[in-house]
Amino acid sequence: MHKLLLLEDDNILSKEINVFLTKHEYVCTCVYDGSLVVKQFRLNSFDLVILDINVPGINGLEVCKKIREENTKVPILMLTAFSEVDDKVTAFNNGADDYLVKPFHFDELLVRIKSLLRRKEIPQTQSKIITIGDLEIDLTEMKVFRKKDEINLSPKEFKLLSLLAKSEGKVLSKNKIADELWDAHIETNQNTIEVYINFLRKKIDKNHEQKLIHTKVGYGYYMKSE
DSSP states (O other): OOEEEEEOOOHHHHHHHHHHHHHTTOEEEEESSHHHHHHHHHHSOOSEEEEOSSOSSSOHHHHHHHHHHHOSSSOEEEEESOOSHHHHHHHHHTTOSEEEESSOOHHHHHHHHHHHHHHHTSOOOOSOEEEETTEEEETTTTEEEETTEEEOOOHHHHHHHHHHHHTTTOOBOHHHHHHHHSOTTOTHHHHHHHHHHHHHIIIIITTOSSOOEEEETTTEEEEOOO
16 A cells, blocks of 8 residues: 655645545545655655645745655655746756646546556666767666766656657657656646756756757657767
8 A cells, every 4th residue: 555645734635635545545644844744754654745835844845855855766746736837847846756736636636646656666677878979878877977977867857868868869749758757638748848858958968069859840859969
């Protein structure tokens, strides 16, 4: 039975989520203060963390950042009323894996949780390094180097970069990327993909004359040493 940690200061909503998740055979620990979440996370083992942003104590974004500094693998889902693109960008930069805006349908929350847990449980592949030009991607150690300089990526950025690299120069559509890394039926993820591509370009290509991440207008994205 999967154990979830929920940060939500709305008592009614917190109880409703807890009851719903319990019916679907999840164990949900509910916390109302951000500073308590970090303590709970350090004391117990959780399979997934759900964070509201505007909460007492440490806000959800800072909680997300602190958890991610200690654990790069646990899925983190932001659950908040903040719906602006900048809010989502900040959450993803702090290490969030997904972002669900209030108000939401509980069935969609369940889909997001199942999707994040499913990806977490995919077995690790054997040691392998992908090389594109002067870029090296270590799939086992989850590290990226360009001209031997290490590039720090968030977990989602690394997954997107790896997906593009494994396509071996083939163009990947937004729908294909969404299907692999997000829930393809959720329209907001189309914009999210563009945001992440921009993240990668700034980290991978910005300070290099040779660009590796390319756009085929109207089709999608690909990686190639040109």
